[in-house]
Amino acid sequence: MPFAPEWAGETAHPPMDIFEDVAEVHVELEVPGMSRQELNIRLDRDRLSIEGFKHGGGDSECLRYICVEREVGIFRRIVEIPVSVDASGVRAALVDGVLKIKLPKVTERRRGVVDVPIDD
Numbered sequence: 001m002p003f004a005p006e007w008a009g010e011t012a013h014p015p016m017d018i019f020e021d022v023a024e025v026h027v028e029l030e031v032p033g034m035s036r037q038e039l040n041i042r043l044d045r046d047r048l049s050i051e052g053f054k055h056g057g058g059d060s061e062c063l064r065y066i067c068v069e070r071e072v073g074i075f076r077r078i079v080e081i082p083v084s085v086d087a088s089g090v091r092a093a094l095v096d097g098v099l100k101i102k103l104p105k106v107t108e109r110r111r112g113v114v115d116v117p118i119d120d
Contacts, residue, residue: 014071024103027048033054033097034054048078
């Protein structure tokens, strides 16, 4: 598998898809109910890090849960990007509960850490 996401110790693990086309690498992460302020995206050379906190949706005064399937808590997903990307051109958007990150490919690898803002 060319992409190797890392995660350990986190209490939530949002599903993620990674795919590429000719021009870009695409990363999509399911984060329903989260705002862009609750997410942090960082590109450090060839490692993309996505962090956040998924809040619970249940009633805090509930006496007893019958079934709990939704994950809540801290998450961090780290992905090794196998191709060179233009860090200055990375874009992210939150669309209908899905965080969509686009990383434009380049032929020359660039160095450095870049915080990626999420578009409105």
